[in-house]
Amino acid sequence: MDSGVPAVQSLVENGTAHVPQRFVRPIHDRPSKFSSPDLDDIPVINASQLSDKIELQKLDNACREWGFFQLTDHGIPRALMQSARGVIREFFRLPQEEKESYTASSTKLRREGYGRYFLPSKDTVLDWGDVFFHALPPVALPWPVHPAEYKETIQAYGAQVRSLALKLLAALSRALGQPPELFGDAFGPDAHSSLRMNYYPPCPEPDLVLGLSPHSDGVGITILLQDEVEGLQIRKNGEWKPVKSMPDAFVVNIGDILEVMSNGIYKSVEHRATVSSGNARMSAAFFFSPGFEAVLKPLVPDEKPLFRELTFREFITAYMGNALNGKQHLEYAKL
Numbered sequence: 236m237d238s239g240v241p242a243v244q245s246l247v248e249n250g251t252a253h254v255p256q257r258f259v260r261p262i263h264d265r266p267s268k269f270s271s272p273d274l275d276d277i278p279v280i281n282a283s284q285l286s287d288k289i290e291l292q293k294l295d296n297a298c299r300e301w302g303f304f305q306l307t308d309h310g311i312p313r314a315l316m317q318s319a320r321g322v323i324r325e326f327f328r329l330p331q332e333e334k335e336s337y338t339a340s341s342t343k344l345r346r347e348g349y350g351r352y353f354l355p356s357k358d359t360v361l362d363w364g365d366v367f368f369h370a371l372p373p374v375a376l377p378w379p380v381h382p383a384e385y386k387e388t389i390q391a392y393g394a395q396v397r398s399l400a401l402k403l404l405a406a407l408s409r410a411l412g413q414p415p416e417l418f419g420d421a422f423g424p425d426a427h428s429s430l431r432m433n434y435y436p437p438c439p440e441p442d443l444v445l446g447l448s449p450h451s452d453g454v455g456i457t458i459l460l461q462d463e464v465e466g467l468q469i470r471k472n473g474e475w476k477p478v479k480s481m482p483d484a485f486v487v488n489i490g491d492i493l494e495v496m497s498n499g500i501y502k503s504v505e506h507r508a509t510v511s512s513g514n515a516r517m518s519a520a521f522f523f524s525p526g527f528e529a530v531l532k533p534l535v536p537d538e539k540p541l542f543r544e545l546t547f548r549e550f551i552t553a554y555m556g557n558a559l560n561g562k563q564h565l566e567y568a569k570l
């Protein structure tokens with residue numbers, strides 16, 4: 236793999252009793268630090284009630300205070316969510332060699348494929364997780380041929396989650412007191428979707444590692460499918476708060492682009508994934524973003540803009556070129 240270190244799954248299959256040094260986090264960055272299970276859980280929003288003022292108000296509050304919420308009653312069939320989880324798990328179960336035939340073909344703009352991401356230097360600490368990432372449909376890769384249902388399932392899943400993302404953008408525009416098309420129009424006709432599939436094998440020393448480094452998402456909005464194993468944590472008041480697994484719900488979070496477009500009213504919040512010694516975990520983040528040439532800027536009138544104008548291409552090129560490091564990259568867009 237790109238870092239010269241094998242995939243986490245192969246390390247685990249070879250029976251590693253200790254975590255290799257490249258994965259060991261500095262002490263201040265370990266999962267036991269500042270974990271706060273006692274904070275409130277993230278808000279739960281009912282997607283079928285968003286025409287109702289009270290639910291819209293709850294959504295507004297969730298995006299201002301948390302940047303994260305669980306979304307229930309979203310209309311995506313449970314069976315489709317289950318099939319998506321199923322084909323993703325099966326993809327990660329393929330022989331290592333077959334997965335590695337889908338390693339990233341690299342462009343400055345976007346990398347796609349199976350492999351490690353966000354590794355600007357050989358000193359970057361590695362995450363205890365394997366990743367398969369591609370646009371929907373894949374652009375730089377062929378569709379995986381195994382499992383046989385991968386393409387059909389992920390296409391159907393991607394199309395339904397994309398419509399949900401558009402509905403959410405309209406609701407967020409309304410929640411800010413703006414016309415429903417505000418964000419959708421700003422994302423433009425070339426708005427694009429991608430899927431980042433994360434597989435976190437069990438770890439012999441889970442307290443020393445993270446499955447995914449702290450980051451905010453450099454996208455418009457993220458709609459996350461989790462399984463029943465918990466691991467996602469979000470940063471709230473300087474502490475890390477675990478997010479519960481609600482198998483029929485999606486975890487939705489505001490990405491950096493909506494933070495820019497809402498002029499900081501809605502927050503893209505830092506999050507990370509922890510791992511456990513007992514269970515493997517999977518998640519799949521559906522990212523929805525503006526077209527590459529779309530101009531990003533604050534869209535809320537009557538406010539002093541906090542961010543400068545830049546294209547999504549400019550933003551994502553800077554984001555992909557660095558290590559995942561909290562929200563540092565958003566400084567790049569600040570005035």
Ligand SMILES: O=C(O)CCC(=O)C(=O)O
Pocket residue numbers: 431433447452459461466467506507508517518520
């Ligand atoms: O695995 C998770 O729960 C988090 C995934 C995530 O944050 C991402 O893929 O951007």
Ligand SMILES: [Fe+2]
Pocket residue numbers: 450451452457506520
């Ligand atoms: Fe994320």
